[in-house]
Amino acid sequence: MMPPEQETTIAPISTRPENGSEPDGSTTNKIKPSNLDDNGIPSHHHPQPTPPPPPPFTILHQSLRPVTLKFEDVSYSITFESQKKGCVLRKESKLTRKVLSGVTGIAKPGELTAMLGPSGSGKTTLLTALAGRLTGKVSGTITYNGQSNTSLMKRRIGFVSQDDVLYPHLTVVETLTYTALLRLPKSLSKEEKIEHAENVIMELGLTRCRNSPVGGCMALFRGISGGERKRVSIGQEMLVNPSLLFLDEPTSGLDSTTAQLIVSALRGLARAGRTVLTTIHQPSSRLYRMFDKVIVLSDGYPIYSGHADRVMDYLGSVGYVPAFNFVNPADFLLDLANGIVADVKHDDQIDHHEDQASVKQSLISSFKKNLYPSLKEEIQQINNDQVIFASGTPRRSDNQWTTSWWEQFKVLLKRGLQERRHESFSGLRIFQVLSVSILSGLLWWHSDHSHVQDQVGLLFFFSIFWGFFPLFNAIFAFPLERPMLIKERSSGMYHLSSYYVARMVGDLPMELVLPTIFVTITYWMGGLKPSLVTFVLTLLIMLFNVLVSQGIGLALGAILMDVKQATTLASVTMLVFLLAGGYYIQEMPSFIGWLKYISFSHYCYKLLVGVQYEGNEVYECGPGLHCRIRDFPAIKCLGLDNNMWLDVAALTIMFIGYRVVAYLALRMGQPR
Numbered sequence: 001m002m003p004p005e006q007e008t009t010i011a012p013i014s015t016r017p018e019n020g021s022e023p024d025g026s027t028t029n030k031i032k033p034s035n036l037d038d039n040g041i042p043s044h045h046h047p048q049p050t051p052p053p054p055p056p057f058t059i060l061h062q063s064l065r066p067v068t069l070k071f072e073d074v075s076y077s078i079t080f081e082s083q084k085k086g087c088v089l090r091k092e093s094k095l096t097r098k099v100l101s102g103v104t105g106i107a108k109p110g111e112l113t114a115m116l117g118p119s120g121s122g123k124t125t126l127l128t129a130l131a132g133r134l135t136g137k138v139s140g141t142i143t144y145n146g147q148s149n150t151s152l153m154k155r156r157i158g159f160v161s162q163d164d165v166l167y168p169h170l171t172v173v174e175t176l177t178y179t180a181l182l183r184l185p186k187s188l189s190k191e192e193k194i195e196h197a198e199n200v201i202m203e204l205g206l207t208r209c210r211n212s213p214v215g216g217c218m219a220l221f222r223g224i225s226g227g228e229r230k231r232v233s234i235g236q237e238m239l240v241n242p243s244l245l246f247l248d249e250p251t252s253g254l255d256s257t258t259a260q261l262i263v264s265a266l267r268g269l270a271r272a273g274r275t276v277l278t279t280i281h282q283p284s285s286r287l288y289r290m291f292d293k294v295i296v297l298s299d300g301y302p303i304y305s306g307h308a309d310r311v312m313d314y315l316g317s318v319g320y321v322p323a324f325n326f327v328n329p330a331d332f333l334l335d336l337a338n339g340i341v342a343d344v345k346h347d348d349q350i351d352h353h354e355d356q357a358s359v360k361q362s363l364i365s366s367f368k369k370n371l372y373p374s375l376k377e378e379i380q381q382i383n384n385d386q387v388i389f390a391s392g393t394p395r396r397s398d399n400q401w402t403t404s405w406w407e408q409f410k411v412l413l414k415r416g417l418q419e420r421r422h423e424s425f426s427g428l429r430i431f432q433v434l435s436v437s438i439l440s441g442l443l444w445w446h447s448d449h450s451h452v453q454d455q456v457g458l459l460f461f462f463s464i465f466w467g468f469f470p471l472f473n474a475i476f477a478f479p480l481e482r483p484m485l486i487k488e489r490s491s492g493m494y495h496l497s498s499y500y501v502a503r504m505v506g507d508l509p510m511e512l513v514l515p516t517i518f519v520t521i522t523y524w525m526g527g528l529k530p531s532l533v534t535f536v537l538t539l540l541i542m543l544f545n546v547l548v549s550q551g552i553g554l555a556l557g558a559i560l561m562d563v564k565q566a567t568t569l570a571s572v573t574m575l576v577f578l579l580a581g582g583y584y585i586q587e588m589p590s591f592i593g594w595l596k597y598i599s600f601s602h603y604c605y606k607l608l609v610g611v612q613y614e615g616n617e618v619y620e621c622g623p624g625l626h627c628r629i630r631d632f633p634a635i636k637c638l639g640l641d642n643n644m645w646l647d648v649a650a651l652t653i654m655f656i657g658y659r660v661v662a663y664l665a666l667r668m669g670q671p672r
């Protein structure tokens with residue numbers, strides 16, 4: 001057995017709030033040495049080699065509010081549908097599975113807690129529940145300084161998920177700088193925020209890759225390595241100076257040196273007054289020694305919750321003594337959590353022929369009998385202390401956003417432009433638009449009034465091409481950014497409205513420049529009316545059409561949040577709008593004729609034709625015969641003599657309406 005070293009030193013970073021008081025009513029902000037026994041388990045220490053000291057964290061010394069996390073009898077079940085094959089039909093029945101059962105524990109400021117357990121034992125679920133991010137009903141009590149999760153608390157919690165949720169096209173320095181600008185308080189200047197980001201880069205050893213794009217599997221290109229990406233995710237959370245930091249398997253897939261670097265960084269963060277909890281897979285004994293507390297789960301049940309250095313003594317006290325002198329406590333624990341007793345010393349108490357289920361059951365019962373009562377007692381004791389220290393209502397400034405709406409908008413706009421710079425004016429997109437515009441210009445080369453049908457066809461093509469193109473681009477916007485949006489909104493980083501408006505505005509240059517190029521080329525090559533006023537009006541109508549179509553795409557993407565479903569629905573919708581646009585069918589049956597009124601392509605096409613042909617313009621409808629263009633069958637049925645401002649009004653309503661729908665759909669699918 002190799003117990004952890006005795007930890008009695010405290011990193012030189014102040015853990016007290018600036019004013020020295022404890023506004024949250026936390027019971028303590030002193031770091032308790034981990035050799036004190038709260039569980040009543042005997043402890044025997046042996047001299048051990050000391051692991052490297054945690055790196056000196058220089059950032060964010062100010063206003064740390066220590067948080068004590070207590071959780072009591074936390075249970076969680078999932079319900080899922082199972083399909084059973086009946087004689088004729090597949091029957092669907094709802095099944096419920098308990099993922100967590102009666103997990104209890106305490107994590108205090110200054111402590112680094114590890115959650116251990118076999119794969120599928122519920123570590124991630126517990127971590128997510130403790131961070132207040134689990135959707136669904138969690139039973140039991142989870143409190144932070146004696147209070148339940150509030151929006152104020154949300155901003156004090158940092159959460160690093162197992163999958164790194166990062167913008168792939170931003171570089172390391174950009175990622176951390178934007179996070180600093182969005183998450184650090186108003187009281188710091190921009191330069192100070194940037195300096196904090198630089199410090200994090202240095203302290204997490206990311207200097208070498210600071211200008212490399214983050215990359216990732218979603219981006220289909222490789223950026224920095226997995227370990228570096230993980231460190232960027234941790235750095236993002238470090239920047240917010242969280243009181244409570246949760247990490248889901250921060251070391252998985254990393255070499256032992258990098259894993260050591262990360263855990264030692266976490267320990268440094270804990271020692272500066274934070275409460276840090278992390279799930280971990282199979283830590284080496286070197287890593288294990290760096291944790292203050294461990295919570296061990298077996299099939300969702302706790303089998304140990306307490307000080308890491310006392311686990312072997314505890315297991316020994318309930319009859320599970322390792323057969324060898326030098327055993328990694330984590331390996332021994334994981335074996336037991338799996339119900340395997342191969343490395344357990346032969347003892348009268350233990351039947352080595354017991355099946356795995358009985359071993360697990362015995363450990364679960366031992367926990368309930370030996371550890372649970374003392375944990376409950378400790379929780380009760382802290383509750384009593386917190387009543388004494390509780391500090392009424394939070395300070396006003398606590399409830400405010402860290403940055404103003406306008407500041408958030410500016411940073412998000414800049415970040416969005418940088419993240420999408422590769423796609424905005426990508427060579428491929430420019431080629432696509434240029435080639436289609438030149439090809440259509442050649443196909444309609446210098447068409448004139450003697451070919452009214454062709455010209456009308458070109459105008460309809462304008463409205464349809466620039467209906468499809470922006471719509472399908474916009475569909476991807478929200479579903480692809482959803483993980484980032486959820487992550488950032490969960491930590492109260494910005495208003496949804498500032499994100500939304502920044503996204504809309506950020507997309508404008510690309511959305512407007514490409515159709516402008518297209519219309520300019522095709523209009524003049526295609527021989528449409530050689531009048532500057534008509535050209536400008538045509539261009540304005542097209543740009544308006546693009547914005548409306550983009551709105552539909554955004555709304556579909558935000559409602560369905562699934563690219564496949566949204567593109568399928570969009571293709572059906574656009575097909576309906578195309579057919580009902582008024583070009584292909586001039587006389588629609590009245591019971592379905594209303595369709596054209598919901599088709600933005602119809603209004604756009606009508607406006608394009610309206611500005612192209614004035615009231616009394618004529619064309620040669622036969623040898624020596626001149627007819628009014630507006631009487632041409634394909635044009636007459638559009639009803640151009642009606643007030644065209646009604647068409648503009650219809651497009652305006654759609655422009656605003658689809659955007660409002662997109663915003664509301666996003667709001668409903670978002671935390672807060």
Ligand SMILES: Nc1ncnc2c1ncn2[C@@H]1O[C@H](COP(=O)(O)OP(=O)(O)OP(=O)(O)O)[C@@H](O)[C@H]1O
Nearest residue numbers: 078080099117118119120121122123124125126281
């Ligand atoms: N939404 C869900 N739908 C179906 N099963 C779920 C869901 N959430 C959790 N589970 C199940 O609950 C159990 C615990 O999952 P969890 O991810 O918490 O385990 P874990 O200990 O973190 O595993 P690992 O170490 O492999 O990541 C697993 O069996 C998992 O399949």
